[in-house]
Amino acid sequence: MPSVTSRGRGRRTINEINMVPFIDVMLVLLIIFMVTAPLITPSMIDLPSVGKAARQPDQIIQVVLGKNESLELKVNDQTSSLPIKDLAAAVKRAQGAKDSVSAANSAVVISADKNTKYESVVKVMDTLQRAGIVRVGLSVQLVN
Secondary structure: OOOOOOOOOOOOOOOHHHHHHHHHHHHHHHHHHHHHHOOOOOOOOOOOOOOOOOOOOEEEEEEEEEOOOEEEEEEOOOEEEEHHHHHHHHHHHEEEEEEHHHHEEEEEEEEEEOOOHHHHHHHHHHHHHHHOOOOOEEOOOOOO
């Protein structure tokens, strides 16, 4: 067997990364994405629909939440300003103003300004639901 002679230098390590394979892989991925992107159909979201109630509410109590988080209670074209701590009691009084049958069929609708924080709307809804008010909804603007 011939002997292997070493010249003292041996192998040199390369301290640089070869970028050519990386660029090749990136270009292939770019071509794949450019070809497949037009073929992907946009997905459709199945939004819930609003059902029609069997019976319209006898009374609609509207809670209006303003820009500065001020609360107003509208009942039968009468408006009164109140703090959130008195909201549940005022709604119960408005529901019980007629009789117990109409109180069960009265709806509370929360209307809020577009610039109002969502947290404030949820806080009002939570206050009403904790007080035992069953029919609480949100007022929306329909876009045609």
